Amino acid sequence: MDTRHHQQDESNELFQEYSRVEQVKKYISENIASDLSASIVSHRFELSVSSLHHLFKNYQGQSYHHYVEDARMKIAFYLITKEGKRIGEAMYATGYKNRSTFRAAFKKKFRQRPGLFRK
Numbered sequence: 313m314d315t316r317h318h319q320q321d322e323s324n325e326l327f328q329e330y331s332r333v334e335q336v337k338k339y340i341s342e343n344i345a346s347d348l349s350a351s352i353v354s355h356r357f358e359l360s361v362s363s364l365h366h367l368f369k370n371y372q373g374q375s376y377h378h379y380v381e382d383a384r385m386k387i388a389f390y391l392i393t394k395e396g397k398r399i400g401e402a403m404y405a406t407g408y409k410n411r412s413t414f415r416a417a418f419k420k421k422f423r424q425r426p427g428l429f430r431k
Contacts, residue, residue: 332357333371336364340383345407348380384408385421392429399426 336357340348353376354364368376384406391397391405400411408414418426 329367330371332359333367336367337379340380344384344387345405348407350376381417382421385417388414388418388426389422389429392426396430399430402426 336353339353339356350361350364354361357364359367365376368374368379372379374382388402388406391402392399397405399414403411403414406414408417415425418424422429
């Protein structure tokens with residue numbers, strides 16, 4: 313195999329991986345209130361859990377779990393600060409079922425309790 317053909321195969325593989333990550337990110341944003349556990353999402357995209365983690369580490373620079381939590385927190389912040397949603401509404405809209413887990417994640421991300429950001 314010549315070098316150029318090998319590089320093209322490698323480029324195609326990288327593009328496919330990048331596309332897969334983008335598809336998963338789109339799925340996450342469209343299903344932010346759903347169960348987005350790595351096992352469920354990897355199954356949905358016909359990946360192993362370890363492949364999902366590997367792809368996110370390589371293409372997003374963070375773990376899958378951190379990506380999902382970050383996405384949820386950004387949306388929660390928007391709902392609370394821009395739309396004036398109650399904490400419970402933002403919590404459920406972003407897939408959290410437990411108020412203390414939501415508060416802990418919010419405080420970790422923004423260094424303040426969510427109630428301090430309400431309009």
